[in-house]
Amino acid sequence: MNVKQLWRERSALVIVAALLIALSVIGWTAMGQRPFVRTLLSGLTLGALLFMVASGLTLIFGLMDVLNFAHGAMFMVGAYAGWQFYTNPTFLFGLAPLVLAVMTGLALTPVLRKLSIDWTIPGHWRQALRTALIVGSLAVALLGVLGLGFKELAETAMVPSMVAADPLEEATPQEPLATFWYRPTLLLAAALLLALAQARPGDRSQVVHREEVRRGLILASTLLVLTLVATLVREAGPLAVLKMDANWRFVLSLLVGALIGGGLGAVVEMGLIRPLYERPLFQVLVTLGLAFVLTETIQVLWDPLPYQMSRPPLFSQPGKAESIWAWMTEHTSTVDVMGVTFPSYRLFIIVLGGVMLVALHLLMNYSRLGMIIRAGVQDREMVEALGINVRRVFTLVFVLGAGLAALGGIGAAPFIPVEPVMGDRFMMQGFITVVIGGMGSYSGAAVGALLLGLSRAFGDYLALKFSLTPAISEASTVIVMAIVLLVRPAGLFGRKE
Amino acid sequence: MSHILTVDAIQTYIGQFHILEGVSLSVRRKSITVLLGRNGAGKTTTLKSILGLTPPSEGRVVFDGEEIQGKRAYDIAGMGIGYVPEHRAIFRDLSVGENLKIAERQKGDLDRRSDFIFSLFPDLKRLYHLPGDHLSGGQQQMLAVARALVPDNKLLLIDEPSSGLAPVLIEQVMEAIRELSATTTVLLVEQNFLMASQLGEHYTIIDEGKSVHEGEMEELVEDEALIQQYLGASVAQGGGGR
Numbered sequence: 001m002n003v004k005q006l007w008r009e010r011s012a013l014v015i016v017a018a019l020l021i022a023l024s025v026i027g028w029t030a031m032g033q034r035p036f037v038r039t040l041l042s043g044l045t046l047g048a049l050l051f052m053v054a055s056g057l058t059l060i061f062g063l064m065d066v067l068n069f070a071h072g073a074m075f076m077v078g079a080y081a082g083w084q085f086y087t088n089p090t091f092l093f094g095l096a097p098l099v100l101a102v103m104t105g106l107a108l109t110p111v112l113r114k115l116s117i118d119w120t121i122p123g124h125w126r127q128a129l130r131t132a133l134i135v136g137s138l139a140v141a142l143l144g145v146l147g148l149g150f151k152e153l154a155e156t157a158m159v160p161s162m163v164a165a166d167p168l169e170e171a172t173p174q175e176p177l178a179t180f181w182y183r184p185t186l187l188l189a190a191a192l193l194l195a196l197a198q199a200r201p202g203d204r205s206q207v208v209h210r211e212e213v214r215r216g217l218i219l220a221s222t223l224l225v226l227t228l229v230a231t232l233v234r235e236a237g238p239l240a241v242l243k244m245d246a247n248w249r250f251v252l253s254l255l256v257g258a259l260i261g262g263g264l265g266a267v268v269e270m271g272l273i274r275p276l277y278e279r280p281l282f283q284v285l286v287t288l289g290l291a292f293v294l295t296e297t298i299q300v301l302w303d304p305l306p307y308q309m310s311r312p313p314l315f316s317q318p319g320k321a322e323s324i325w326a327w328m329t330e331h332t333s334t335v336d337v338m339g340v341t342f343p344s345y346r347l348f349i350i351v352l353g354g355v356m357l358v359a360l361h362l363l364m365n366y367s368r369l370g371m372i373i374r375a376g377v378q379d380r381e382m383v384e385a386l387g388i389n390v391r392r393v394f395t396l397v398f399v400l401g402a403g404l405a406a407l408g409g410i411g412a413a414p415f416i417p418v419e420p421v422m423g424d425r426f427m428m429q430g431f432i433t434v435v436i437g438g439m440g441s442y443s444g445a446a447v448g449a450l451l452l453g454l455s456r457a458f459g460d461y462l463a464l465k466f467s468l469t470p471a472i473s474e475a476s477t478v479i480v481m482a483i484v485l486l487v488r489p490a491g492l493f494g495r496k497e
Numbered sequence: 498m499s500h501i502l503t504v505d506a507i508q509t510y511i512g513q514f515h516i517l518e519g520v521s522l523s524v525r526r527k528s529i530t531v532l533l534g535r536n537g538a539g540k541t542t543t544l545k546s547i548l549g550l551t552p553p554s555e556g557r558v559v560f561d562g563e564e565i566q567g568k569r570a571y572d573i574a575g576m577g578i579g580y581v582p583e584h585r586a587i588f589r590d591l592s593v594g595e596n597l598k599i600a601e602r603q604k605g606d607l608d609r610r611s612d613f614i615f616s617l618f619p620d621l622k623r624l625y626h627l628p629g630d631h632l633s634g635g636q637q638q639m640l641a642v643a644r645a646l647v648p649d650n651k652l653l654l655i656d657e658p659s660s661g662l663a664p665v666l667i668e669q670v671m672e673a674i675r676e677l678s679a680t681t682t683v684l685l686v687e688q689n690f691l692m693a694s695q696l697g698e699h700y701t702i703i704d705e706g707k708s709v710h711e712g713e714m715e716e717l718v719e720d721e722a723l724i725q726q727y728l729g730a731s732v733a734q735g736g737g738g739r
Contacts, residue, residue, distance in 0.1 A: 205567035371595050375588040381550055382586050386600050387574035387648070 012492040016447055020454075027458070038340045039461045040454070045346040047453025048353025052408025053426050054433035054445040055360060056401025062377040062440020064394050065280060066273060069287040071405050072427025073294040074261050078406025079413040079422060080298055082257035083309040086249055090156040090238040092256070097231040098145065099263075101184035104223040105191020109198045110216035114208045116201035130197045137193035144186030148175075154301040177231070184231055250312035254410055261406020262399040269398035274391065291423065299420050306417035315345040315414075345414055352411050356404065357446050364442060373397060377440045432477055436484045438494025447492055455480050501526045501652055501682050502547070507556030507566070509539075509546045516542045517553065518706040524652065524699075529674070529683045531697030531714070533690070533728055539706045540686040541583060544654045547684075548580055549573045561651060575602060579645030583656040583686075585637040587644065589630035593621055596629055596640055600647040607647050614643045617673045635666035642673060653677065656686045671696060690728060694718050702727050 007014075027036045057071045084091050121129060200206060233240075241249060268290060276282045310316070313331060320334045320341055321327035327335045327344055335344045364370035372393050376383045384390045409422075416422065433452050437444025459473030484492060502524040509517040517539050524530045532540045545551040547558055549570040558566040565573050574580065587596050597607055597614070615622045618639040624632060632640060638658055645653050655674065659667045671692055677683060678696075687693040693700070693714075700717055702710040704727050717723065 207568055207572040368599075371591060371599050374590050375595075375599055378588055378590060379586055381570075382580075382582060382588070383599075384570045385548055385550060385574055385580040385582070386644075387571050387602050388599075389569075389571045 012488065013447070016451070016492065020450075031461070034339050035461065037338045038342065039457045041337065041340065041342050041346065041350070042460075043454035043457030044350045044353075044450075045453070046456055047450045048350050049408055049412050049426070050429055050433050050452055051353050051446050051449035052356060052411065053405050053430035054437070054449055055356070055442050056404040057430050058434045058437060058440055058445045059373065059397050059442060060401045061434065063373055063380070063397050064273075066283050066287070068398075068401070069284065069427070070268065070290040070294065071287075071401070071430060072423035072425070073291040074264060074402045074405040074423075075409040075412075075426050076298065076420065076423030077264055077294060078257040078261040078409030079309075079418050080302070080409075081260040081406065082253040082410025083307060083413050083418050085241070085256045086253040086309060086312075088156050088238065089241045091153045092260075093230070093234050093237040093241075094153045097184045097227055097234060098187050100223055100227040100230050101187040102141075102191040103263075104220050104227055105188050106195050106198075107216055107220040107223055108192065109195040110208065110212040111220070112192075112196050113199035113206060114213050116196065116199050117204060117206060117208060119202045121202035126200070126202055129201065133193050133197035137190045137197065139190075140186055140193065141190035144183045144190060148183065151301060177234075180234070181231060184227055188227070247312045247314045250314070254407060257410030258403045258407040261409070262403030264406075265399045265402025266395060268402070269395045273398070274394075291427075295420050295423060304420050306419035309413040309418055311345050311414040315343075315348060343415065349411055349415075352407075353449075356407070360404075360442050369393070369396065429477065432481050435491055436481050438488075438491030441491070441493035444491055444493030451480055451484075452477050499525055501561055502684065503557075503559040504543070504547060505557040505559070507543075507546055507553035507558060509542055509551050509553045511542065511551055516551075516706055517546060519556075520546075520703060520706070520708045521556075522701040522708055522711060524682060524684050526682055527678065527680075528698045529678045529685055529696050530699045530701065531693045532684065532686045532703060533693060533700055534703035535728065536688070538703045540703055541656055543703060544580070544656055544684070544686060547573075548578060548654060577649065577651040579648070579650035579653045581641045581645050581653065581655040581658065583660065585634065585641045587629045587632075587637050587640050590628065592626055592628055593632070593640060594625045596644055597621075597647050600644045602648040606649070610647055610649075614646050617646075617676060618643050635662055635669070638662060638666070638670055639673070642670070646677070650681060652682045652684065654684050657688060658685075659687065659689045659692050667692060690724070 024036075024040075027039075031039070053071060053075050056074075057068060060066055060068050060071075081092065230237075241252070244252075268287075272286045272290065273283055276286060311333070315331065316333050317331045319330065319332045320336060321330045321332045321344070322336050324335055324337070324347070331344075333344060334341050335347060336342075337347070364374060372383060372388060372390075376390055376393060380390055383393075408426075412422075429452060433445055433448040435448075436451060437446070437448030455476040456473045459476035460470065462468065463470050463472045488494070500523045502522075504520060504522045506519050506521050507517055508515070508519060520539065520543050522530070522532070522543075532543060534540050542551055546553045547560075547565075549565070549568055549572075553566055556566065557564055560573070560576060560578065563576070565576065588599070591599065597611075601607055620636055621639060621643055624636060629637070629640065642655065642658065645655075658670045658674065662670065667689070674683060674685070674696060685693070685696065687696070694717070697714045700711060700714050701708050702723075709727065710723065
């Protein structure tokens with residue numbers, strides 16, 4: 001433990017910090033206070049958004065070696081989910097019972113494993129049985145959703161219900177409960193068949209932990225209750241949400257968006273990534289395919305149009321607050337920050353990014369899960385040899401990463417257009433961020449996002465000032481990446497292999 | 498049941514390479530058994546196959562009365578097997594304390610065992626808050642062994658604990674392993690024949706992926722022809738002046 005060692009570890013951070021401070025001083029004097037502060041704040045906003053995408057991407061890659069090309073799509077799904085929930089949650093409430101029913105069934109997998117592990121099935125029949133179960137499950141699921149008006153449900157939010165004085169008028173007629181209830185029931189049955197296939201009946205090489213069975217039962221019964229509740233509040237729920245205070249509805253949208261993103265992450269990891277661990281290239285391909293599927297699905301449901309989600313009242317009162325303190329009471333859409341008029345919502349994004357960084361830091365350094373993730377990034381095999389189910393940690397990290405990306409999406413929705421291409425756009429930037437920061441390092445992702453955000457903002461400023469092509473700001477990000485990689489091939493915080 | 502572990506004719510492929518072509522061995526409770534053999538004979542793969550990290554495609558592995566071949570590595574480890582891999586694979590980004598804590602299988606494992614661990618390796622107590630990559634090679638080896646002692650393991654698989662260590666440190670590691678064998682069972686892979694012969698009570702020799710010989714260490718030490726045949730190079734390297 002000496003100065004040299006400390007320098008080797010912290011040099012990246014010190015150099016970046018010194019560079020940023022030097023550039024800030026130059027920028028401040030050359031640009032003048034106002035343009036500088038405005039550009040800086042824009043850069044920070046973009047940096048915060050990039051961090052939300054890149055942090056999950058880098059964790060997933062570092063731990064699982066999976067380049068998740070669907071990460072941008074998760075960002076997009078989060079934006080759409082949050083926008084739906086905020087504008088008119090009829091669609092989400094309509095689907096919730098079905099999704100919850102499926103989850104209930106799948107949660108029973110360990111229980112079914114315990115029940116079916118001692119069945120005597122000849123080896124060659126086992127695979128056939130599994131195939132039959134999966135096919136049967138798909139058939140039952142199809143039967144369950146047949147005739148359900150997905151598109152009609154989806155369109156409920158396309159007409160912003162905010163314009164209507166009474167949100168109740170916007171309520172779309174739904175299937176009456178008397179004809180609806182069979183759908184969740186069938187989906188539950190389908191999920192049970194799938195869970196039985198997952199349980200691999202008769203395969204005695206599996207170990208059934210009593211703890212897992214108990215947890216499965218508790219989880220499944222909780223989900224079952226939620227399914228019932230969701231079925232019953234299918235119509236009342238959206239109205240209750242719409243009548244709620246809009247600020248609280250926005251907070252709920254953030255949560256719902258992140259939850260949906262995380263849930264999607266869980267499904268993707270367990271259904272697509274996990275069966276392909278022996279074939280890493282296929283994992284990358286499958287995430288790429290998934291990105292296309294998600295983008296197209298969203299185009300079908302909501303057309304390729306851009307939507308603008310309205311900002312919650314907390315950030316949308318007319319006028320300008322003289323300071324952040326004044327904004328606290330006035331809730332205006334713009335705030336005066338050091339002489340610059342800046343949208344208050346963007347300041348919120350910067351704060352949200354900061355909060356996420358702190359939360360991630362606490363999780364990674366002060367929890368057992370974080371400890372296992374850090375260890376697993378370095379040596380997965382050894383973590384497994386300690387008796388830790390690394391695959392389950394993979395799922396958690398995937399859920400966490402997808403949830404963060406989705407949270408970023410819904411956070412961004414009120415100030416960038418919600419449209420099917422938003423995922424791709426952030427995806428590429430996210431990859432560059434991760435490469436700059438070093439694969440697998442969330443602090444690297446934070447620094448990379450900061451660098452990228454600032455270079456884009458200042459690139460835009462330069463392009464405008466010297467009437468250069470706006471492409472210069474796009475190019476600047478790649479230039480930053482090239483320079484970083486020349487100096488440090490593993491990225492700023494990457495470890496040399 | 499005197500044997501805690503019985504390996505019966507396992508075969509293991511890594512990719513397309515047939516690494517183990519029939520390895521059998523057994524490990525008696527509360528003893529130290531040494532796996533001997535030339536470089537590349539398949540000793541490390543044998544340990545990894547027992548643990549399920551490179552699952553055997555044929556043969557049986559019975560641990561504590563239960564067949565474990567084909568089970569997941571974390572399940573096998575969870576049954577009470579500790580693994581100390583070659584090259585001191587500790588987690589460099591984690592502190593010494595975290596390296597120990599991550600090995601807990603139940604809350605409080607480390608608290609329960611810390612007195613025992615620190616009595617074996619007093620250095621670790623002093624280094625508790627340092628990151629793993631600040632440790633010297635010998636300290637890392639101690640940490641790797643200590644990590645396997647945190648949960649109540651019935652069997653320890655230790656791979657080449659002496660490789661790359663200075664003689665003084667080898668003594669220290671040997672002393673620790675000897676003390677361990679009083680309370681637990683050890684299956685040790687060791688190139689250094691001097692160290693292996695002083696520690697081991699029983700041995701199994703692996704050659705070209707097959708187990709070819711086993712017996713009591715006392716007899717092996719006398720049998721120079723056998724040593725020459727299977728271990729020639731490694732004995733010379735390990736100071737085979739005996």
